Amino acid sequence: xxxxxxxxxKKQFGSHKVLEDVSMYVPEHCIYGFLGKNGAxxxxxxxxxxxxxxxxxxxxxxxxxxxxxxxTKTNRYIGYLPDVPEFYSYMNAEEYLQFCGRISGxxxxxxxxxxxxxxxxxxxxxxxxxxxxFSRGMKQRLGIAQALLNDPKLLICDEPTSALDPVGRKEILxxxxxxxxxxxxxxxxxxxxxVERICDRVAILNEGRIIIEGELEQVxxxxxxxxxxxxxxxxxNLVRFLKKAGLEKNKAEITERQIxxxxxxxxREIMRWMExxxxxxxxxxxxxxxxxxxxxxFMEAIQ
Amino acid sequence: xxxxxxxxxxxxxxxxRTYRFLILGMVFLLLACLSPISARYMPEIIHAFMPSGMEMxxxxxxxxxxxxxxxxxxxxxxxxxxxxxxxxxMSNEYTRGTxxxxxxxxxxxKYVILAKxxxxxxxxxxxxxxxxxxxxxxxxxxxGEAVYIEGVFAALLGMWLFxxxxxxxxxxxxxxxxxxxxxxxxxxxxxxxxMIAGMIPKATKFLPVGLITDSTEILNGHIQTGxxxxxxxxxxxxxxxxxxxxxxVFDRKKL
Amino acid sequence: MRDKEADTMNLEMILEYLPVLLxxxxxxxxxxxxxxxxxxxxxxxxxxxxxxxxxxxxxxxxIGPVVYFAFGRGEEE
Numbered sequence: 001x002x003x004x005x006x007x008x009x010k011k012q013f014g015s016h017k018v019l020e021d022v023s024m025y026v027p028e029h030c031i032y033g034f035l036g037k038n039g040a041x042x043x044x045x046x047x048x049x050x051x052x053x054x055x056x057x058x059x060x061x062x063x064x065x066x067x068x069x070x071x072t073k074t075n076r077y078i079g080y081l082p083d084v085p086e087f088y089s090y091m092n093a094e095e096y097l098q099f100c101g102r103i104s105g106x107x108x109x110x111x112x113x114x115x116x117x118x119x120x121x122x123x124x125x126x127x128x129x130x131x132x133x134f135s136r137g138m139k140q141r142l143g144i145a146q147a148l149l150n151d152p153k154l155l156i157c158d159e160p161t162s163a164l165d166p167v168g169r170k171e172i173l174x175x176x177x178x179x180x181x182x183x184x185x186x187x188x189x190x191x192x193x194x195v196e197r198i199c200d201r202v203a204i205l206n207e208g209r210i211i212i213e214g215e216l217e218q219v220x221x222x223x224x225x226x227x228x229x230x231x232x233x234x235x236x237n238l239v240r241f242l243k244k245a246g247l248e249k250n251k252a253e254i255t256e257r258q259i260x261x262x263x264x265x266x267x268r269e270i271m272r273w274m275e276x277x278x279x280x281x282x283x284x285x286x287x288x289x290x291x292x293x294x295x296x297x298f299m300e301a302i303q
Numbered sequence: 304x305x306x307x308x309x310x311x312x313x314x315x316x317x318x319x320r321t322y323r324f325l326i327l328g329m330v331f332l333l334l335a336c337l338s339p340i341s342a343r344y345m346p347e348i349i350h351a352f353m354p355s356g357m358e359m360x361x362x363x364x365x366x367x368x369x370x371x372x373x374x375x376x377x378x379x380x381x382x383x384x385x386x387x388x389x390x391x392x393m394s395n396e397y398t399r400g401t402x403x404x405x406x407x408x409x410x411x412x413k414y415v416i417l418a419k420x421x422x423x424x425x426x427x428x429x430x431x432x433x434x435x436x437x438x439x440x441x442x443x444x445x446x447g448e449a450v451y452i453e454g455v456f457a458a459l460l461g462m463w464l465f466x467x468x469x470x471x472x473x474x475x476x477x478x479x480x481x482x483x484x485x486x487x488x489x490x491x492x493x494x495x496x497x498m499i500a501g502m503i504p505k506a507t508k509f510l511p512v513g514l515i516t517d518s519t520e521i522l523n524g525h526i527q528t529g530x531x532x533x534x535x536x537x538x539x540x541x542x543x544x545x546x547x548x549x550x551x552v553f554d555r556k557k558l
Numbered sequence: 559m560r561d562k563e564a565d566t567m568n569l570e571m572i573l574e575y576l577p578v579l580l581x582x583x584x585x586x587x588x589x590x591x592x593x594x595x596x597x598x599x600x601x602x603x604x605x606x607x608x609x610x611x612x613x614x615x616x617x618x619x620x621i622g623p624v625v626y627f628a629f630g631r632g633e634e635e
Binding site for chain 2: 575578579581582585586588589592596620623624627628
């Protein structure tokens with residue numbers, strides 16, 4: 001079952017078209033990476049899912065229920081972590097979670113238990129400071145705690161790691177990985193290593209359209225380019241190698257001492273290269289198979 | 304409904320911890336004490352500070368003077384401070400984005416407005432009642448039996464209704480504008496326009512502002528009951544309309 | 559002669575009115591002290607600096623603390 005279905009979303013601010021045609025389908029129990037450059041329309045899409053912005057066209061369904069702008073009924077299924085979460089600076093973490101719990105209709109012992117559990121999970125237990133004095137990372141962690149308070153079916157995180165140092169980033173990613181059993185996570189980011197670390201599915205948003213969407217492995221395989229590369233110490237070695245291996249210059253990328261070829265099955269070719277090198281006694285300083293990487297996919301996609 | 308009470312509670316914690324309630328309370332209490340005292344001792348103070356040799360005939364102060372001072376002080380300083388303190392009621396949330404996680408939790412937007420209004424009204428009303436009590440106590444202390452003045456309840460009720468109207472103006476102003484200054488200008492403008500319109504004799508009857516500008520006359524019973532009833536009715540109606548408008552505007556507000 | 563008389567009258571007046579004035583003095587002090595504590599403990603202001611605010615809060619009765627809390631205090635805790 002798809003937990004979130006968005007179809008044909010369009011949005012224009014003045015004359016600036018932010019979303020041209022965005023459709024996305026998020027199945028249950030996955031971590032869905034929502035990629036795009038800054039200003040690609042990630043936050044806009046997320047705010048629409050939350051009913052905080054009205055799409056010009058298109059429809060959104062969360063758990064098969066249609067999202068209505070202004071009405072926030074579907075938000076009972078959703079936990080949201082804004083890009084820069086801001087809390088009431090005069091409350092401490094526990095008070096803030098109490099307040100949030102009451103708003104989502106929880107109370108009493110059940111709420112207390114949940115708050116204790118979340119404070120421990122996010123490492124905020126025992127912190128008595130008011131949120132006004134929290135560091136960025138602490139705010140982000142409290143943001144996740146408040147988003148998980150009502151056991152959401154869907155957790156939406158807007159650039160949760162972008163403003164954090166490596167330690168804070170790891171903490172957030174660990175928390176997200178820990179909750180994947182219980183909930184579906186959508187998170188937007190432009191940090192590709194974070195996506196490769198924990199995502200099952202990715203979508204790449206560019207100029208208001210989703211241009212690539214699918215399982216991480218599959219996206220890498222189908223959109224990523226494979227190939228092989230050899231580098232020599234001296235230019236003359238390269239020239240000799242090219243000649244003996246019968247490689248045409250127009251099919252390869254050749255720089256001074258290096259040759260790169262992109263093709264889908266580089267295994268056989270690399271074996272052949274090795275034979276040629278052995279026969280001719282040309283020793284490369286580097287010989288490698290180029291594996292598809294998300295970065296390459298991303299860079300090519302947003303060209 | 305649970306969300307609404309939770310938000311009222313949050314507003315209350317906010318007004319305590321940001322010192323809003325404390326300042327409002329202290330200013331109100333001060334005015335309540337100061338009004339009867341200044342009325343009582345005004346002639347003596349003037350006398351004491353008068354250059355020697357000058358004589359001035361001053362009427363002995365009466366209990367009504369205490370109430371006159373009370374109404375004058377509250378309608379000017381008291382309400383001014385109220386509006387200033389509550390002008391940040393939305394702008395703080397707008398500029399910092401603190402409402403976004405809360406609304407994303409599914410709290411209906413109208414509850415935000417209603418809860419803020421409820422908390423403001425309850426605070427102001429409670430303090431106002433205490434202040435009226437203090438003023439009455441001082442008046443009784445200074446003038447003994449002669450504490451009861453016929454128009455005092457009408458005048459107190461009128462000014463309270465106007466304070467509620469003022470808070471609803473602050474709500475709409477702060478929903479409309481992102482900055483607290485916008486809200487101040489809006490509320491101030493609404494009052495000034497009423498005062499200007501009040502120069503047309505026939506319009507006075509329908510202007511809520513009459514409840515505070517004419518409190519002397521109300522106190523002395525010099526104003527027809529019909530006029531006050533009209534003014535009060537319109538005040539209540541206007542407050543309701545402003546509140547509904549605030550809710551509607553906020554529903555359409557981009558956050 | 560008349561001046562002297564006025565002086566003693568002032569003193570007598572103050573003594574006589576002390577019970578009545580006491581609540582006002584208490585309120586003034588509560589405001590001033592709360593504001594002073596806040597100024598010292600939260601050294602970030604929208605404008606002005608610590609010394610200026612301490613002076614304003616202590617020596618401009620009532621208005622000083624009100625102005626500080628309404629306009630002068632900084633955003634965060």
